[in-house]
Amino acid sequence: MSLTVTQFAGVLNRIADRISERKEYLCELDRHIGDGDHGVSMDIGWSAIRQKLRELESERDLGALLQAVSLAFLNAVGASVGPLYGTAFLRGSAVAKGKSELSDEELAEFWIAAIGGIRQRGKAEPGDKTMIDAWAPIASSLEASLADDEPWDSAWDKAVRAGERGMNATKDLVSRKGRSGRLGDRSVGHVDPGAASAWLIFSTFVQAHQEAQTQS
Amino acid sequence: MSLTVTQFAGVLNRIADRISERKEYLCELDRHIGDGDHGVSMDIGWSAIRQKLRELESERDLGALLQAVSLAFLNAVGASVGPLYGTAFLRGSAVAKGKSELSDEELAEFWIAAIGGIRQRGKAEPGDKTMIDAWAPIASSLEASLADDEPWDSAWDKAVRAGERGMNATKDLVSRKGRSGRLGDRSVGHVDPGAASAWLIFSTFVQAHQEAQTQS
Amino acid sequence: MKKLINGPDRVVDEMVEGYAAAYPQYVVQLTGSKRALVRTQLRKGKVGIVIGGGSGHEPGFMGYVGRGFADGVAVGNVFASPSPDPIVAATKAVDQGAGVLYMIANYAGDNMNFEMSAELAAMDGIRTAAVRVTDDVASAPAGDEEKRRGIAGVVLQYKVAGAAAERGYSLERLVELCGKANRNTRSMGVAVSPCSMPQTGKPAFELAEDEMEIGLGIHGEPGLVRGKLASADETAQSLIERIVPDLGLASGDRVAVMVNGLGSTTYMEMFIVFRKAKQLLDAQGIRIHRAHVGEFVTSMEMGGLSITLMKLDDELAGLIDDPADCPAFTQA
Amino acid sequence: MKKLINGPDRVVDEMVEGYAAAYPQYVVQLTGSKRALVRTQLRKGKVGIVIGGGSGHEPGFMGYVGRGFADGVAVGNVFASPSPDPIVAATKAVDQGAGVLYMIANYAGDNMNFEMSAELAAMDGIRTAAVRVTDDVASAPAGDEEKRRGIAGVVLQYKVAGAAAERGYSLERLVELCGKANRNTRSMGVAVSPCSMPQTGKPAFELAEDEMEIGLGIHGEPGLVRGKLASADETAQSLIERIVPDLGLASGDRVAVMVNGLGSTTYMEMFIVFRKAKQLLDAQGIRIHRAHVGEFVTSMEMGGLSITLMKLDDELAGLIDDPADCPAFTQA
Ligand SMILES: Nc1ncnc2c1ncn2[C@@H]1O[C@H](COP(=O)(O)OP(=O)(O)O)[C@@H](O)[C@H]1O
């Protein structure tokens, strides 16, 4: 199985739609422990991606497309998530450089690279109550599946479930990074908004990827 | 019938109490056509009078007392009503100068002089939708009663009723002076706060004066 | 309305005390009359300028005592003119032998209290003259200009008169200048949310979620009309469309512009409104000489803003540009 | 929350445009990067200072570009750090060969975006150095000072760094000075009513009529604790009691004081709070060198305020006193 440039763009558009639908929910989470804008920032960023994808409809190099997507997101958003996802897409674009189609293995490597970019940019550790708590288990799960040559159908689902567990676990964590990093105990009891959107992105990706397979 | 200095001070205290009770009502009227503070200003002024009366408990010259009352009101309040009632008490004090008791005739002259002071200071005409619409009929009524040698019991009541009519008539007037002077037609439908407090002052005076007679 | 105060009856005295404590380099509080603040440095021979009005308009009016602005201020209760006591005290303290100019926003209370003060000052041999600011176009129709109330336009007129007094204008020339400045100044405002008096805690007026009050006064006095809540651009347009013809502005004219926030309106909104105002003026060939955007004369926590234009000739433009230094308005 | 805007998605761009249109004597908007504003007059050889942050803090941060303050500013979305694009554009525009200082309020977003910008500027051969302001005592315990966020204390630190840059300090000396200034600055705030994002219209938090939030951030981030609404004096006391020991202030020390309104808080409240703060400092023998009371870094229409103290040595005191001229902070 694989995703062509066009399919990959379609998947990104699906994610953009999903973020837009869940904008208010993500803001609500951020109001509890942050400044209430996470849904707005993500929506601005993914709308910029949607716009950029329209502009570059004829681009065949997925690496070039993802590099443009990275800059579009970064410059439209700023905030915390701009550099984090900007870096993620940039690192991911290296995996896709010169390619017009990515296999499942390459898609996994794309995500592992992207998540590495987030970790490097944000310097957050698992347990800090950030998006890393969703992304890190996803990356570990994908790495393990790659190493074990696991069938991709179950591998993607496994990664989704690992991310979901990580996201839900943020509820009981004391925040240590980002805006909520000063709340101490008052941050306990709420899912981290960045972890919630991370899982939203990844699970939508997996779903759209699997649908693209059945359609093709 | 007459009022001694002590009785006069008692009457003023009664008025102060009444204003304090009706403070919120006077503010409410002022919110409709002005800036909502008329009750507050009047209460500040009459509290200052109450305070001054306590300080000057042993003052026997009613004229001196009223002059002190004038300044106390003026300086505590400022606003529109400070100069208006400050001038009123100052003019009234001239009638009372050197006296320790005022007869009904002198009391009527006190009010006529006081109201003259308000008219001179404020330069408002009847029909402008100000306190003058309550005070002017009171002054006219008292002047007529003085000229006709009317018995004072009915004369005071007549003046109260004249003031009440004048006050109520402000409801249908278009404002031309003071803060509400720019409202045009939007001022119609509400009693002028200054007219309301004017009638409150005068009717309380008459009631307390009459009670003082039956008590003495 | 939640307020960080110690009690409604103490707000004004404590505020004045706090102000004087914050800015000893600008003002001293008169010991005999604590509601009077006077410039720390007075210049012999300069005409003194005394301003004043009710509290609740901060940084007005205390904030306008300083170099190139006023020399003294009398502070009244909330939304109530000061009484003659602090006005007279300030008058005596600032008089440097050249007379004292009273600048009044043309409210009944201010007019009467300053009038009484002038009489009292005259008894002490101090020459005073009073000028009235009547910039609010919404408060009376053309032809009845002298009945209009003063709103944020007072600040630009303080600026001009204060600069002229520093330049050495006589009391007579200042009166003349103020007349000209006032004839060339117009303002109008809107409110989107009310303020409330600390003593009553009640909102000055009620507005539905989709309403705004157009042409209201800076004390929450009802305005001209109540309308649907408009966009920033529509608001700018409706204000500019009233002010420009009333001032008789034509292509080639120069103006000073002030966008004044009434209290809880954000700078964001003010700048967005200014943007449209400038576009509209540009389109008519009216040149902005200088702009001021911020909180100059508030109505406590009222939401809304006003626009002021002052048409400038060379004299007024020069005075607008002169340096000034007071806590609410410093210009290098 | 009613706002005079044209649409939530347009607020920032229109605000920046309006700001630049209002103050052409201070700033120019870069044509290539409209979210970057740069001083109209730059001086060869002076270290450039670039600041920035999210919108919604007006008059911060745009208002601090001018003489004796910053040279360029990058403007982010509401409560969101600017992206590297305007930061890099401002950096390039202000660099006069002596390097560029980034002053950052230590939020994750600002840190990362300025960090990326520094990397990009380095590729263009521009030397940058970044300093972080961490004045909010409520945001991390003593010992963890470097984790604290920057709130209104940024303004006094801009002031000091801006004055030093005008005096000709090198980039290295500025970094050192900023370190000292930051170690000597502490702030803490309270909120009594929330702000809301234009895009969501939802209040950032809910507070009961008798509650206040103590130690909150300038974006409506929840604070240390929620308490009963206190009086002005109690509020001043609880803030001063946290700040003074954290800063290690002792009798004989000199401080600059800032009382910063968060948006809808009236000047009246700020002066009443300042009054008590001064009494408390006086009682401990701590001398106020200079005070600033007003709106410096707001949170849109949030109700509440913060107090900032900067402990001064001769160098800092001199820099605090230097003249300054930008729309949000002019000092003669
Ligand atoms: N250093 C970091 N590393 C990883 N994620 C982070 C970091 N700092 C913040 N985040 C994530 O960003 C989210 C907040 O994003 P957003 O609300 O869009 O930005 P901002 O904090 O600027 O308002 C947090 O919930 C957290 O998951």
Ligand SMILES: Nc1ncnc2c1ncn2[C@@H]1O[C@H](COP(=O)(O)OP(=O)(O)O)[C@@H](O)[C@H]1O
């Ligand atoms: N020139 C005037 N002559 C007589 N009464 C006046 C005049 N101006 C105002 N008033 C009265 O004052 C009242 C308002 O008083 P108040 O609310 O205490 O003062 P302010 O208008 O300063 O807020 C009005 O209702 C009106 O009756």
Ligand SMILES: [Mg+2]
């Ligand atoms: Mg956020």
Ligand SMILES: [Mg+2]
């Ligand atoms: Mg009134």
Ligand SMILES: [Mg+2]
């Ligand atoms: Mg009033």
Ligand SMILES: [Mg+2]
């Ligand atoms: Mg944010």
